[in-house]
Amino acid sequence: MNKLLKNFYKKSIEERIEALESIDRFDASLNKSAGDIVFDHLIENFITTYEVGLGVAPDFLIDDVLYHIPMATEEPSVIAGAAHAAKIIYRNGGFKIDEINRVMIGQIIFKNVSDPKALIDYLNSHKETFKDIAYKAHPQIHNLGGGLLSFKVEDKTQGFVCFYASINTLDAMGANTINTILEAISHFVTIDYKAEVLMSILSNLAVDALVSASVKIDPKHLKNSDVIHKDIAAASTYAHIDPYRAATHNKGIMNGISALMLATGNDTRSIEAGAHAYASVSGKYIPLTKWYVKDDFLVGEIKIPLALGTVGGSMGILPKVKLSHKILGVKNAMELMKVAACLGLAQNFAALYALTTDGINKGHMRLHARNVALEAGAQPSNINEVVNHLVTSKEITVANAKEFIKTLS
The missing domain is CATH 3.30.70.420 (Hydroxymethylglutaryl-CoA reductase, class I/II, NAD/NADP-binding domain)
Structure with a gap:
């Protein structure tokens, strides 16, 4: 049975794996590549593998069931945003599934x-x-x-x-x-x-495979609690008016969903195409989520087509896809659909919360600085020091990082 993975982000890689193993959500024998022979048969003209990181966004409470969500992505802040949103939503009773179909x-x-x-x-x-x-x-x-x-x-x-x-x-x-x-x-x-x-x-426009999920958040758990719920609702309203904003709004939703799809061996392009097509079925491109204030609470809703699977394709072939399913622990495709919809709603909340408070860059900058430090040659022993220097100097460049690294040697 799953339990809360407290301070998961503060742990080392080994400690995170141990935490998952302690609740039977990790299998070390699956933490490996499928190998060149498998990939050479899986795709055409194979030459090598291309890697992205596999992380976990813990503590998603969905219909009173706790999930730890595997996410494969190259983009900084996506997993952090999802995890932070899940923590806030957990304190508010979690996610509720309102409707689900799968045809x-x-x-x-x-x-x-x-x-x-x-x-x-x-x-x-x-x-x-x-x-x-x-x-x-x-x-x-x-x-x-x-x-x-x-x-x-x-x-x-x-x-x-x-x-x-x-x-x-x-x-x-x-x-x-x-x-x-x-x-x-x-x-x-x-x-x-x-x-x-x-x-x-x-057809990838899977209008008969819709999931609806919702959350209700007390603004006292948020920064700027007197106005934040109104600002997030206003941001949602504006996205329904302006397709330029709606496109970025929905991209943020898919940041999480696509990362879960990639981790679990689902077709990311199919799901992306279906989601964006569904956003346009009214004849105007609009958001896949809606946020509004009701009885002084912030209410968030998502309705999205998710034609997902838990068998077939690469799921029975690639060890790390099997590992992702082990981490998540869903029993069937409809359960995976529920998790994916809630992840998309969480990702959207995280983005709107950041945009209407500190701005998107504050949360991104430290993660961006870490990437720059790695590119400049920072090592595990000094990377935190290099990141601190970059953030403090407000000059997050490879050249600045390289010059600072020289002073450490």
Whole structure:
């Protein structure tokens, strides 16, 4: 059972690993590379591996369950921001999941359709046939309770008709499952109806795999407690007005979600595409979160499509992906979706809190200085001293760091 990992950021690497091991959330045998042979088969034209750091944002209380979230990222302050937000939200009762669904969408797009109504009527009259075809195309997923659930057909004009399939892929991201079912159905239709198929493919706009989560924060736990809740709400309101701000607002949300997706072996590009497309479904690009004041409390909400998986892809191949799942400890894809949504909400809160108090740079500067110090050649024995010098001098440059390092030798 998980417990709070207090002062996790103050610990050494070894102490952090020991803390995770003490709650059975770390497996040293998985802390290794898959090796060149595996990667050479996994991708094309392989030459070497490219690394980013894997860290942990601890103490996320979600529906009264505690999670420690693995995050793979190269960007300073992302994990720190998430962890700080989680600490504040923990004191306020944690995150609540308000809604969750998990159905994927696939499309068969027909071209050169001279009589859209006739094709639509034909497709709608073959529901049982298509369910039988889907079963035969992928019997395993159907036997486990998934598979083709339903479909709808729309005239998209200009000679296009689209068949939208709703498919339950269980705990898999499901790209191969969806495409296999779609191609089987499209093959039948091309022969039986002589329709022309342009393509059969999943959609990354997963509007039937939505997660809604919320938090309620007492401003007494925050800086500038008399106005901070109003300022964060105002920042949220402005992001709904201005798409230039909304883009950066949503980028911050995805900082956390994409780091978790990368760590757990999910398709980061799919999730990013779906999130930003969903932000635009109203015809205007808007934030994926909303913050407002209610009864003098700050309330935050997120609603986001997250077509995630816990099986398939690289998840059974890469040791460090397996390690991330060990750290997180989720049992299925829907549980992972809950965690990801809450992480995105936390990341957004951290950014808005920083922006409306000290400004974004104050939190970033020390972390930026650490990167500059490393680039200048600082060693573990002197890096803190170099960072302190850079921050104090307010000249965070490689040249300044190198000159200071010379004085230490």
